[in-house]
Amino acid sequence: MDETVGVGVGPAERARHAGGDGPTPEPRRRMSARRKQETVLRLLRGEDLELVSRDLAVTAAELSGWRDQFLAAGEASLKSRPADARDAEIDRLQAKVGELTMTAELLEAKIERLEVLRPLARRRPRS
8 A cells, every 4th residue: 555645645636546536526605695595495395405405515504504594583573563653752762761861960970070179068057
C-alpha cells in the first residue's frame, strides 16, 4: 500500500483515491427566503424529506429546522389580532404617561438641587 496517498494533494485528488470518480460538488451558496419558503411548501405538500434534501444538497436537519420555523411563524401570526382604534388610543396614552413621568423626574431633580443650595428656612415658632 502506498503511504503517500492523500498527503499533499487537493480534495479532488483525495476524492479519486477514495473512489469518488464523479465531479466534486460545488460549494453550497446561500438560499433566499423565497427559495426556503418554496422548499418548505414542497415538504408540507408531502414530498419526501430525503428526496428534497438530496435535490437541493441541504441536510435533512436543516430542512426540518426551516419547516419548524415556518410553522412557528405561521402560528404566531394567527395568534395576533388586527390593529384597531384602541391601539391608537393605547399608543397615545402610553406616550402621555412617558411625558408625565419625565416631567415629574425633572421636577424632582430640580427640587433636590434647590434644597442643596438653600435648605428650607426654619420657621419661627409662633408665640
